[in-house]
Amino acid sequence: MDSSQQDRSNTDQIRLDNTVYLMVRHVTVEDGKLYVCDVRENGNIVHTSNGNFTVMQDLYYGRYTLYRSSTDHSELHLVCSSYGDGYPHAVWTWIPHHLQPLKVIASAKRSQPINVKGTNFRNRLVTSGKPFHGNYFSVRIVPVLFQDAGMYVCVLESYPFPIIDLITVKVTAEPSDAVTEGDTVTLTCSVSHVPESMRLVWINDDGKSVGEKTLTVEEKSPNLVIQKAERGRGNWRCGLFHQVLPRLFVPYYQEPRGSGDYMYFFHQEGNFVLKGPDSPGNGPIDLEWRPHSGQQTTKRLATFRREDQRWAVQWSDEYNQIPGISQRMHADWGSLNLRIRMPTFELAGLFTWNQTQLAGKILRQWELFGIKVEPDSPVMGSDISLSCTISRLPDTVSLHWKPKGSSQQNRRSNTDQIRLNNAVYLMIQHVGAGNPNLYTWEVQENSSIALTGDTNVEVDQGLHNKMYTVYRSVTDHCELDLICEASPEVSETKWTWRSQRFQNQEKEIASSHSSEPIHVNRIYFGNRLETTQGDVNGKNFRVRIVPVRFADAGVYTCSTGSNKYVTIELITVTVTAEPSGAVTEGDTVTLTCSVSHVPETMRLVWINGDGKSAGEKTLTVEEKSQSLVIQKAERGRGNWRCGLFHQDLPRRFVPYYQEPCVRDIRIIVVLGYLSIKLAVALGLICCSWKMNRSCRHAWQVTGNVTNNSNEDVALQTLNSDPDLRDQNE
DSSP states (O other): OOGGGTTOTTEEEEEETTEEEEEESSOOTGGGGSOEEEEEETTEEEEEEEOOOOOOOOOTTOEEEEEEOTTTTTOEEEOOBOSSSOOSEEEEEEEETTOOOOEEEEEEETTSOOEEOSSSSGGGEEEOSSOOOSSBOOEEESSOOGGGOEEEEEEETTEEEEEEEEEEEEEEEESTTOOSTTOEEEEEEEESOOSSOEEEEEEOTTSOEEEEEEOOSSOOOOEEEEEHHHHTTOOOEEEEEETTEEEEEEEOEEOOOSSSOEEEEETTOOEEEEOOOSSOOSSOEEEEEEESSTTOOOEEEEEEEEETTEEEEEEOHHHHHSTTHHHHEEEOTBSSOEEEESOOGGGOEEEEEEESSSTTOEEEEEEEEEEEEEOOOOBTTSOEEEEEEESOOOTTEEEEEEESSGGGTTTOTTEEEEEETTEEEEEESSOOTTSOOEEEEEEEETTEEEEEEEEEOOOBOOOTTEEEEEEEBTTBBTOEEEOOBOOTTOSEEEEEEEESSSTTOEEEEEEEETTSBEEEOTTTTGGGEEESOSBOOSSBOOEEEOSOOGGGOEEEEEEETTEEEEEEEEEEEEEEEESTTOOSTTOEEEEEEEESOOSSOOEEEEEOTTSOEEEEEEOOSSOOEEEEEEEHHHHTTOOOEEEEEETTEEEEEEEOOOOOOBOOOOOOOOOOOTTSOOOOOOOOOOBOOOOOOOOOOOOOOOSOEEESSOHHHHHHHHHHOHHHHHHHO
16 A cells, blocks of 8 residues: 555566466564555556455464465575563474474574574574574575575473464476577476465466466476467466465576577566576676666676675665666576566566676676567557567567468558567557457567567547547558547537648538438549448447548547537648659659648657668658758668657658659670670669659449439539649649
């Protein structure tokens, strides 16, 4: 409930099928009233219920079970306290689960420091450093290892406070370094011991159960076989359940290997270990990080030093100042390995282990590439833009969008895909219930899939009182679908248009009465205005403008009776070249990208054939275009695009099309004697370059369509209004 508690490291939350679970480790009295369960729909809270619980404070003869894994926060708090008179001495004992003899692991006498016994936990057993005062005798084991399972008992004088049964869980992979495309990996989830009926559940990154097994004393380790591509997401989890409730979720931590020393991860998904150097020597070692984002300055995160036979880590001030990094990055106890849990996109970068005393000597490097996907939230009939961004884009890596299912790949004529800098964008026009709204993104390295995932687009089917904006150009599919649902109870439904150039004039372009043919007014759009249905059969009232022209910009409204049903704002974009026929070597050409109007903050970006930004401008009401001067040689490549962006997502990419044509070819061939060589053919090729302003032919008009005016009236109107005449030329 308290926002200041949102980053508590002792909580874990996971969704499985129709349920979300919250597990809180080492509860306190305050935890009992900290949590609420929210049910949300489209980001809005529709129901809330408190998750209050009571924490019993009396530990005398108390007994409970804890579940831990070395990959799950790696901490075990052994809490021992009493509210009675102070006791003269205390001791913590441990009986390993395989019934070895009882071992004393810590002891203390009143007013004296706590004494750590034996070598079972070495430096992993941590005390508060304060003397024992007779009532409070708590220690920590950090990190927890699989072999730490067993019975822990705290005895104050001769009374137990309390008895704790520790069950440990681990996940392993075999083989751990499968690199060939199509290889399978076997994940094994193992439990230290099974005192009662328990079950293990394998959970994928979509929060779905993919395997389940009830455990017995003999069978404690179910397996899961996955493909290498699935393993790449790194978000498989093993859940240990007891009496219907989960007790522990153990993520599978990847251990990347191979010649590349790199790894791809999805934003806030995946768990993995970066292995430290194999031959580190004995001197201190610095761990440095150069992030892909920001200024890419190198930061020293930690220094490792030898202590006995293990490595101890000391985190730097820079590490402690980086927001959120301490919640996601830990050093593997006693080693140089770095364990990373659910990394964010900003954590991507180059991690380097350097020899401290020999500046510049690199012992090991790992590069982490972050992937982030930003979806859209459309209504039916509108457009969407999906982006897939990588933190750094090497030459060997490429990004791709694909519709889910190979049967859809050749039928999506309403999609456009383009790469700009480190991102690939997918734009889909006129999404609806009939479209496949599941899309797959892929990160490919040397044509092999390195990481992949699905993005589901949730389309709002209700159009009533909705408003949205679409962006079109005569060179970009050239089509505008106007979708509306009429009501059988309303006698008239109509589409009107308020031109951007004549905003005070709202013109009716199509109308229908119940069970009557749709009436199309061809004065303003001529034969470019189409309908796919002969009449409004109680619901669907859909028309098209094809091809779209620059002057079609404005606001389109569907009204049922006196009520506005849906409103669509059309912004048009065009690209022109001046001069259009420059042919002399060294000539320059000015490409101009123009927008019909600028209702909100938008920007134009020029993109070259390599997918790089070549110019950018933020638009205003007065400044609605951007120009780019290019050389004739560059122009010849014919792959320049103008991108219109709104709220960091592209809304339209308009290509500059060229139409080369040969006007004059002269070839002179000189023939001579055998001793005379063949002369060189001389030719002059002159090419006229110009914009491709043509679109495909308009769709076949189906159904019974009646015109409000005949051709003579339409021609007279066009001749008398030059602005309307320009639209139909």
